Amino acid sequence: MLVKSSPHIRDNSSTQKIMLDVILALCPAILASAIIFGLRALLVIAVTVVSCVVFEYLYCRLMKKPNPIADLSAVVTGILLAFNLPSTLPLWMAVIGAFVSIVIAKQLFGGLGHNFANPAIVGRIVLAVSFAGRMTAYAYPEVTNGVAALAGATPLVATRNADLPLLTLFLGTHGGVLGETCAAALLLGGIWLVVRRVISPVIPVTYLATVAVISLLAGQEPLVQLLSGGLMLGAIFMATDYVTSPYTLTGKLVYGLGLGIITCAIRFWATSAEGVSYAILLMNLLVPYINDLTRQKPLGGGKRK
Amino acid sequence: MKNRFKRAAKGARLAHNKNTQNIATVDLPVPEKILLPMQQHIGGTAVPMVKKGDQVYVGTLIGRADGYVSAPIHSGVSGTVTDVRPIQISSGAWVPAVEITSDGQQAVDPAIAPPKVNDYESFTTAIRNSGLVGLGGAGFPTAVKLTMKDLSVIDTLIINGAECEPYITADNREFVENPQDIISGILEVKKWLAIKNVIIGIERNKPEAMDVMFSLIKGDPSITVKPLPSVYPQGAEKILIESCTGREVPRGGLPSDVGCIVMNVSSVAFVASYLRTGMPLVARRLTVDGAVAEPRNLRVIVGTPIREVLDYCGGLKGEVGEIITGGPMMGVSVVAPAFPIHKQNNAVLALPRAAAQLPPAGECIHCGRCIEACPIGLSPVIIAKAYNAQNVDELDRLMVDPCMECGSCSYVCPAKRPVTDTMRLAKAMLRKGAKKK
Known part of the structure; x- marks a missing residue:
């Protein structure tokens, strides 16, 4: 017979189940990337996932820490990192991205739960800064001659000149990094996460709403802004990372608002076409302060008797 | 409508398992022996008023209240006091306990009469x-x-x-x-x-x-x-x-x-x-459920061994991992089935091994579920950080003291961390730190 302190029972949630739900939620977008960019997209995803898991395993082996790969968080990071890469990226660059994400951004800070920023975002930014050319060499969906073209601008850049049809933006059959283009698949995944109570819809909704409102005020087409670039991917999958987002309802509102403002500021008034990953990185850094300032008020208002 | 901006206070989404809701209460037969620990309440331990060999009746005072916050303890059977010995109760403390062997008569103490109440x-x-x-x-x-x-x-x-x-x-x-x-x-x-x-x-x-x-x-x-x-x-x-x-x-x-x-x-x-x-508190209704053959509600004389309660419900069923008095969230583990029923025990539960055995704790993933669950609106994950840093001032600022140890935070934790235990330790640290000042 066991003798233990209360509570004597636990619910059936687990870190592994949460990560599995995230992986499931990413599946529609994985499928979409394979359809839009071809099998090369799947290859990039496979390479980042495998290298993330291997790096995590090796690091923990080396540091004599318990083997954490069963929690599946490295798999999630691997998929998210791949989603931020163009399908044409040389595979060795993808491996470097995985190293930065897992070893530098995650494990050096203490592993799962201790990273200050989203590992996949850090990986993407390091690659974008190091290999700017290859990181923006977007593949375009197979066109009439069946050859994926290596050139040109993403819709965000393009929309400054000419508009793509909204349906194309929604279905993602346009240039971009491999996981960000298909808004439909990403939304499907987001709905799954909300239904399964893995994430609260507050951060994505506030983020998207803020971008829509600022776009309107800035004279941009809100729907085009919402559906282009990495916004959907960032809002649904990257900004909702538990470790690097605030705890409370108020905190999540502030966080979403900040993300929207920074994203629009970068998109409309900076030289860079895309602002989602920098917005998330910047807001990640503010999370400890947001948490401190938006802590919930205990029953009784915390006033002493 | 609660203000969700103030605090989420969602509590824990538990399965209710009210299996015995419609099962009428029956009396548990009078046990052969009862054991009355002198601590069945919050406050001062009662003082035994009987010695070995004394004749007692149903309703006889066995232990008198010691001090203002305390409660007297009475016998639920008629018979003879066969032992007065210290026993270790679930809190770990040793307290005197009175063992009474029933004569089966259930004769009521002649002194029992309705109290005169006029103000x-x-x-x-x-x-x-x-x-x-x-x-x-x-x-x-x-x-x-x-x-x-x-x-x-x-x-x-x-x-x-x-x-x-x-x-x-x-x-x-x-x-x-x-x-x-x-x-x-x-x-x-x-x-x-x-x-x-x-x-x-x-x-x-x-x-x-x-x-x-x-x-x-x-x-x-x-x-x-x-x-x-x-x-x-x-x-x-x-x-x-x-x-x-x-x-x-x-x-x-x-x-x-x-x-x-x-x-x-x-x-x-x-x-x-x-x-x-005028009959004092000597028996109570309680629910017996979990891994027992026949879950039911019983009226049990205080001091009855838990084993007899379980046996009357058909005994344990399957592999049992833990026996609890009270509920699965705030109840107390029973160390031995010979342990008696206390006044405040509203249930005896047998948890199957699979439910009682807890998975190993993993790293906190900062999902914030403990914060959302806390009915008081505390922030367990932030409090745990302050506790680990032994920062008493921060624990005071975070207000760990209103925690009532309801267990919601541990229950919802996906990393299966013992959050409630950390809250207990943090409360103790704050109390100790506050005393020093």
Whole structure:
């Protein structure tokens, strides 16, 4: 017979189940990337996932820490990192991205739960800064001659000149990094996460709403802004990372608002076409302060008797 | 509607498992022997008043209350005192315990007579002598709760019929089987304490109990039945007060600070029966459920060995990992089945090994579920950080002290971390640190 302190029972949630739900939620977008960019997209995803898991395993082996790969968080990071890469990226660059994400951004800070920023975002930014050319060499969906073209601008850049049809933006059959283009698949995944109570819809909704409102005020087409670039991917999958987002309802509102403002500021008034990953990185850094300032008020208002 | 911007306070989404809700209470046969530990309440350990060889009857005083916050203990059987020895209770403390061997007669002590109550003083004295403690599980001496310097600050009596812990249906059966005592108990307390309003809070998962109460209070505008959401821990005192009146008990305060007294429904029914008969608290209703052959509600003499209670329900079924008195969220592990039933035990549960065995703890992933669950609106994950840093000032700022250890944070943690244990340690650290200053 066991003798233990209360509570004597636990619910059936687990870190592994949460990560599995995230992986499931990413599946529609994985499928979409394979359809839009071809099998090369799947290859990039496979390479980042495998290298993330291997790096995590090796690091923990080396540091004599318990083997954490069963929690599946490295798999999630691997998929998210791949989603931020163009399908044409040389595979060795993808491996470097995985190293930065897992070893530098995650494990050096203490592993799962201790990273200050989203590992996949850090990986993407390091690659974008190091290999700017290859990181923006977007593949375009197979066109009439069946050859994926290596050139040109993403819709965000393009929309400054000419508009793509909204349906194309929604279905993602346009240039971009491999996981960000298909808004439909990403939304499907987001709905799954909300239904399964893995994430609260507050951060994505506030983020998207803020971008829509600022776009309107800035004279941009809100729907085009919402559906282009990495916004959907960032809002649904990257900004909702538990470790690097605030705890409370108020905190999540502030966080979403900040993300929207920074994203629009970068998109409309900076030289860079895309602002989602920098917005998330910047807001990640503010999370400890947001948490401190938006802590919930205990029953009784915390006033002493 | 609660203000979600202030605090999420979602509680824990528990399976209710009220399997015995419709099973009528039966009396457990008188046990051969009972064992009465002198600590079955919060407060001072009672002092044994009998010695080996003494003849006792049903209702005989066995231990007298020691000090203001304490409660007397009475025998539930007639027979002979066969031993007075120290035993180790679940808190780890050693307390004297009186063993009584029953003669099977159940002869009532001739001194038992209805108490004379004619004012507030004599009412609280009667309650004090009855040995009544909070029957909902806490075991706080009821007389202490009802004694106050300034009665005029109290305007509301709240009857706690939430019964929010899984499995337990003892209070539900009290509503269904003993509603007249509940009402007359309420009227007694209301009369002697001059309380204006009474709110009977019942969770919505007890429709029969609500129906019975609604039909009995008709015509009395001062008593209302308040259906409550079936969310754990609805029955926690401060949560119940907020749900029933909207008032928030201040930090470190008592229900009386917001004009309320909260009494468990079985406790208030006992008040009526004591004033009518003078028979002190020697038996109680409890739920037996979990991995037992026949889950049911029993009326059990206080001091009966837990083993006999389980055997009467057909014994254990399958591989049992843990036996608990009380609910699975706030109950206490039973060290040995020979251990006796206490006054405040509202259930005996046998947990299957699979449910009792906890998975290993992983790294905190900062999902914030403990923060959302905390019914008080604390931030366990942030408190744990301050505890690990041994930062007493921060623990004070984070207000760990109102934590009532309801277990919601541990229950919802996906990393299976012992969050509630950390909260306990943090509370102790704050107490110790505060004393030093």
